[in-house]
Amino acid sequence: MDEVQKVLQEGLSKNFASVHVSIVECPDLTSAPFNLSAPGLCGNAKLVDIGGPPFLFPYAQRDKVYSFRHIADMCDSKEPFMLGAGAGPAHVLGVNSEMMNTIKLEPNGKSVNRGYVAKIDKITNACQLQPMPCDEFNLMGNFLVCDGLPGQVFEVKASTRIGEEDFSRCLKNSLKRYYGEKPVALGGVFLIEQGKANIHIMSDFSESPITSEEQVNQWLKFFEMGSTLVCLGELVSHDPGYDLRDEHFHCFNDQGEGGHYHYDTTPQSVQYRGYFVMAHDVYRIDQPAHKLVW
Ligand SMILES: [Zn+2]
Structure with a gap:
């Protein structure tokens, strides 16, 4: 952890005017503004990379339905805390x-599910945020899986962006530049405490085939959303050949x-604060047979 702390401090300093990376006791993540389902990120930390974007194109594979319980069983976690990014239960x-x-x-067999889904309102084209309706999801998921315990984590504070890389890409690239082909994986949560960010929401499944990156970018709806944004996910610095999502x-x-x-769209005023742990393993589940190549 000491080495990774230094690597992140040095890497982020090339992209942000103010950077402070330290090792701290994880704050209580069940409290505001996080409001997560467990207090910490520690204990048997691993990443799961399930499915992927190839299941969306040219047509969405609606039969790709996953349950959190099943995923937990597959990575030998009995009472896990799982957090990250995926496609909601269509x-x-x-x-x-x-x-x-x-x-x-x-x-x-019960769960504490404090997740959300964001979808496009079919009449107004506005964003609609609502609580997760069940313990299943579709198509893809990139999660940190851990015991949800308190313990030591990386705290990453960065503000005033002076480079081209966004926060999570800069974390990933900092590790990539130092460790090369040795994969280092982080999962956790970061806040955008000041400033705004460019965010997309997928439209409903397309009736016509999507076959180019240009069509994807028309199908995605882009918004500028304000702080405080709570961002959940994971990153891995190098893909050893499993078509891993490098960061998600x-x-x-709390504005819906x-x-x-x-x-972020406000480099001058943006302020990030994140908490991350290193994962010991990455589980690749239901890897699509083909990579997405446009
Ligand atoms: Zn996504």
Whole structure:
């Protein structure tokens, strides 16, 4: 952790005017503004990368339905805390959506699910944020899985962006530049405490095939959303050949907004604060047979 702390401090300093990376006791993540399903990020930390964007194109594979309990079983976690980014349960909601996942599974079959989905209102084209309606999701998921315990975590504070890289990409690239082909994986939560960010929400599944990046960018709806944004997800510095998502964060705020984080739109005033742990393993589940190549 000491080494990674220094690597992140040095890497982020190339992209942000003010950076402070330290190792701290995890704050209580069940409290505001996080409001997550467990207090900490520690204990048997691992990443799961489930499905992926190839299941969306050219047509969405609506049969790709996953349950958190099943995923937990597959990675040998009995009472896990799972948090991160994925596609919402269209088979329950009746429409495609972005999922901000925070769920703690309990041994009695119950769960503490404080996640959200963000979808496009079909009449107004506005963002609609609502609580997760069930313990299942569709198509893809990129989660940190851990015991949800207190313990030591990285605290990453960065403000005033002076480079081109967004926060999560800069974290990933900082690790990539130092560790090369040795994969280092982080999962956790970060806040955008000041400033705004560019966020997308997927439209409902397309009736016509989507076959180019240009069509994808027309199908996605982009918004500028304000702080405080709570962003959940994971990153891995190097893909050893499993078609891993290199970084994926979804976010929500208390103004009824949420979706997929791209970058902040207010580099001068932006202020990030994040908490992360290193994962010991990455589980690749239901890897699509083909990569997405446009
Ligand atoms: Zn996403």
